Amino acid sequence: MSIPSPCILVCSIDMTTGYCFGCGRTRDEIAGWIGYTPETRERVMAELPARLETVERKPRRETRRARMARERLDAQPE
DSSP states (O other), X not given: OOOOOOOOSOOOBOTTTOOBTTTOOOHHHHHHGGGSOHHHHHHHHXXXXXXXXXXXXXXXXXOHHHHXXXXXXXXXXX
């Protein structure tokens, strides 16, 4: 089973935490992602939601993830 990249194209590192504002990974994890085993990727993916809660600021532009969530809500019948 292939674990997809959590990248949402918001590639900027929070200098306080060291996590990417978009995906929550560290620079080393981003650079090494392609070579990680599926087990390592799963472990990192499980940590990302908690990491994203610790970043100092949110991205300034709408992320792909946020846009998709908004579009899903907009498409729901009332």
